[in-house]
């Protein structure tokens with residue numbers, strides 16, 4: 001099977017078979033059905049999306065022996081002659097090779113003669129923008145007063161270069177580039193008809209590489225069929241054929257970045273470079289994967305064509321983390337030009353992603369508790385220190401935190417938690433806010449890490465029963481929720497409370513008075529920041545310095561001092 005055979009065999013033979021250009025097909029079919037034909041059409045669009053194919057179908061519709069029809073018979077001599085490219089009244093001209101005015105004159109001299117065999121002479125002038133100024137003038141005269149037996153079809157990839165006088169005498173159609181899905185579906189259809197097996201992801205890659213051009217896609221498919229020696233068309237072979245073997249290391253690289261495993265990440269980049277990958281393509285593919293993962297996390301609960309099982313073993317980070325990585329990758333790609341060499345640029349971009357990836361400590365665990373007011377407004381939280389001690393601690397130094405909490409055994413904590421729970425069950429509705437605050441303390445005692453911890457910190461308690469607990473998850477974190485994380489939380493809560501409980505998590509918007517533990521942490525953080533600044537401003541020594549040097553305090557940052 002040669003390329004020409006495959007391309008010819010699968011070239012659309014009627015408007016109904018045409019892929020992706022429905023708007024053009026519909027307009028032309030309507031015009032043909034009503035016999036309201038314009039004498040000149042201009043088709044604009046990138047290469048390989050069906051301009052010549054449309055011209056041929058149009059010529060068949062006009063000249064089919066069955067009459068002027070919207071759907072040609074494809075059986076008569078005329079239709080067959082046009083399909084095989086040997087019809088006298090379809091004159092195909094490549095303007096790129098005939099730019100001179102003499103060529104155009106010669107062509108147009110013949111316009112006046114009646115068609116040799118059919119009803120209409122159809123002139124297809126491809127890449128019409130390549131004509132010279134004089135050629136356009138010669139063409140314009142014919143377009144102004146065309147003989148009734150002539151139809152012009154002009155095709156171009158660059159309509160900006162065509163004079164307005166020509167444009168205004170044509171019906172203009174913008175052909176669109178085909179989507180990857182349209183192309184891969186068409187390739188799949190062809191392979192099914194040819195009784196060949198394939199991997200869907202291999203076709204997806206071919207479609208991506210064809211960049212919207214069906215002709216390029218068919219040519220690549222042809223190449224793939226012979227490369228795979230008529231066996232199953234699989235992703236690995238197609239990657240190899242396209243020089244994209246490095247893609248096999250892409251998912252491991254994503255994993256290494258997500259896990260902040262620097263050694264693995266660097267080794268994988270090395271491997272990719274060793275097999276001849278270029279840094280920009282790697283970065284490009286990495287960014288595409290981040291986009292796919294973002295889409296997956298949005299459509300997690302919906303069945304979607306975007307779903308791909310190739311990422312099934314990856315733990316998808318939070319949407320904001322994916323955004324951060326994407327932005328770093330995008331900047332890295334832009335800066336490749338300025339890097340000492342592209343390999344260094346790629347390595348530094350990957351390392352930067354790992355360096356800036358928010359780790360569990362920053363995201364998952366609560367921030368320091370400096371503020372004494374916070375404790376005062378939390379009546380049900382475990383009294384860690386006496387207020388007087390707190391005051392002394394904070395007056396001594398703004399940066400010193402509260403003394404370490406008194407040691408208590410897990411059993412005692414569990415008992416306390418149970419007591420709290422019982423207390424809550426009696427007066428749950430009235431003390432919703434308080435219940436949520438001590439919910440924060442319970443979370444502290446759960447041995448959860450990573451995304452599961454973040455997930456639980458984004459929940460408030462909506463029902464606390466003897467054997468069942470209902471949590472309301474902040475709607476923005478919906479994408480993090482899955483069965484396994486819910487089971488982890490249920491087990492941790494059961495262990496903590498010393499009894500089997502059934503956990504239900506539903507999504508809700510958290511507004512107004514009830515804030516999630518994570519929001520509370522952020523509020524505490526802000527409060528601590530404000531308190532720290534106030535303490536600093538009230539310090540006599542600081543005041544002296546400010547007066548002496550006419551200084552101001554711009555930003556206050558503080559750290560928890562662990563004693």
Ligand SMILES: [Zn+2]
Pocket residue numbers: 063064065066072073074075076077078079
């Ligand atoms: Zn026919």
